[in-house]
Amino acid sequence: MKICVVGLGKIGLPLAVQFAAKGHTVLGADVAEPTVRTVNEGQVPFPGEADLDVKLKEAVSAGLLTATTGTAAAVAASEVVVVVVPLFVDGDGVPDFGWMESATRDIARGLRPGTLVSYETTLPVGTTRDRWAPLLRDGSGLVAGEDFDLVFSPERVLTGRVFADLRKYPKLVGGVTAASAARGVAFYQAVLDFDERADLARPNGVWDLGSAEAAELAKLAETTYRDVNIGLANQFARYADTLGIDVDVVIDACNTQPYSHIHRPGIAVGGHCIPVYPRLYLWNDPDATVVRSAREANAAMPAYAVDLLAAALGDLTGRVVLVLGAAYRGGVKETAFSGVFPVVAELRRRGAVPYVSDPMFSDAELTALGLPAWAGGPADAAIVQADHAEYRGLTPEALPGVRVLVDGRRVTDPARLPGIRRLVIGG
Known part of the structure; x- marks a missing residue:
């Protein structure tokens, strides 16, 4: 043909x-x-x-x-x-x-x-x-x-x-x-x-x-399902935080039952699909309250990650915070609806001084995206926004000065981070 x-x-x-x-x-x-x-x-x-x-x-x-x-x-x-x-x-x-x-x-x-x-x-x-x-x-x-x-x-x-x-x-x-x-x-x-x-x-x-x-x-349905499922997982994670329960353990247990397929919580839902297609569905079906609530819940997660940081570090005014990952997901050089943008915006709103680093993007590319590129040097805290494989081996030497790390993707290894307080969503 x-x-x-x-x-x-x-x-x-x-x-x-x-x-x-x-x-x-x-x-x-x-x-x-x-x-x-x-x-x-x-x-x-x-x-x-x-x-x-x-x-x-x-x-x-x-x-x-x-x-x-x-x-x-x-x-x-x-x-x-x-x-x-x-x-x-x-x-x-x-x-x-x-x-x-x-x-x-x-x-x-x-x-x-x-x-x-x-x-x-x-x-x-x-x-x-x-x-x-x-x-x-x-x-x-x-x-x-x-x-x-x-x-x-x-x-x-x-x-x-x-x-x-x-x-x-x-x-x-x-x-x-x-x-x-x-x-x-x-x-x-x-x-x-x-x-x-x-x-x-x-x-x-x-x-x-x-x-x-x-x-x-x-x-639309298969992708909206994923957004709603993640929204539910994020709600479980936020409640687990109030109880001091590791939501990952709970989800693992739930998913041993064949009718339970709970996804994983995280700092953001990005990409061309999951943040977009539920809104296309809502354009057809504006009365879909479950879909709307899930989208709102997921959109609130970047600010929630900053909440966790503020609870651990205190007032963020003037604090240097390194955001790790501009990509919307690990291993992909793409920033469509990436959580990096609302995370940086929320940090600035609270008076922090954010910088961004990503192994897939040059400083010039980050700057072109309107993101403040990290030139090295000490930071007070760090937030993992993308689950790049490179972050699995993060050590204190790679994070000079960092006292608190919010791992929004559960990609880092706590055993490799002595002296740094590591927080996860739903942990």
């Missing part, structure tokens, strides 16, 4: 490479000229994705993957179009469809009869049928489900392990018609590889969920 992937970001580019690895001809379309140039050179434009560097070089060298800024022309030359363009949400939870609308208009200009269009970006329920189908019709004169096929098929992968996750999890598809869904299922069966699974009650492969709306809700 000839496939166009619109959006060569941290999900779109690995998808394009995956399709090329199956022998298909792929045109990757992106509005960023530097990204297009880098991809055409066989170079990865962002770090941290396992195996992408090797697979990308192979695809480009074989002539199976080419990048372009001409989306409409790429669509016109393709049988299948896969859309992985970012959708943003503002502070009030209102989705900003701007980038996706622009991409959809470009797709419409090149759309031909018989094409399959698959949206993979997570969307509010109803968006594929009620927003994208009319926009594609207005720009092309073609009707979804009649002149071309239209499906929603959510990405279900994590950055850093996209290829492994593509093999591991069922691929969900929902169409605007049954015929569109069948075409979508056949497409993904042809371009993906799946690990063998012994659990026949939950077979791997491609699943037709019956409608685009069901597939949209499935993605």
Whole structure:
């Protein structure tokens, strides 16, 4: 097949490479000229994705993957179009469809009869049928489900392990018609590889969920569940702190029962998914009080971590506090909705002098993010915000002057920190 992937970001580019690895001809379309140039050179434009560097070089060298800024022309030359363009949400939870609308208009200009269009970006329920189908019709004169096929098929992968996750999890598809869904299922069966699974009650492969709306809700529901679960764990942790109980021991005990799957508490919930998709769900279902309460509980955790520090250290005015980790999670060079920003803001609000250090970011990169880079020297306290592997071996020598450390991720080893008072959330 000839496939166009619109959006060569941290999900779109690995998808394009995956399709090329199956022998298909792929045109990757992106509005960023530097990204297009880098991809055409066989170079990865962002770090941290396992195996992408090797697979990308192979695809480009074989002539199976080419990048372009001409989306409409790429669509016109393709049988299948896969859309992985970012959708943003503002502070009030209102989705900003701007980038996706622009991409959809470009797709419409090149759309031909018989094409399959698959949206993979997570969307509010109803968006594929009620927003994208009319926009594609207005720009092309073609009707979804009649002149071309239209499906929603959510990405279900994590950055850093996209290829492994593509093999591991069922691929969900929902169409605007049954015929569109069948075409979508056949497409993904042809371009993906799946690990063998012994659990026949939950077979791997491609699943037709019956409608685009069901597939949209499935993605929102699975991610919102995680946010609600973490919110509950954080509530348990805060209560455990009042009792002097280690909540980790409690959660371990609970999860030996097969119906209990409590997640772990922590200083922040970051990334492109978990902090965002519950708000997309709330946009559809504003009466979902459980979802709203969990989101509020998780958003309050950075300030709670600073509360723990203040309770141990006293007045924070003028105190130098080192925040360890700008990334939203360990091993990933990404700061989307990272807890570092509210932690730094809360420290400043209380009069502290915060600095940030992260093994994946240079001082210049931290400064560009509006974060005060640590130049070394003594600090009064430290807060672990990201669970980088490097922090497992932290010692007092790496933390000169630090008397109190709040480990928001339980990644440090207390045996390695003699003389430092180590606090954890729910400990």
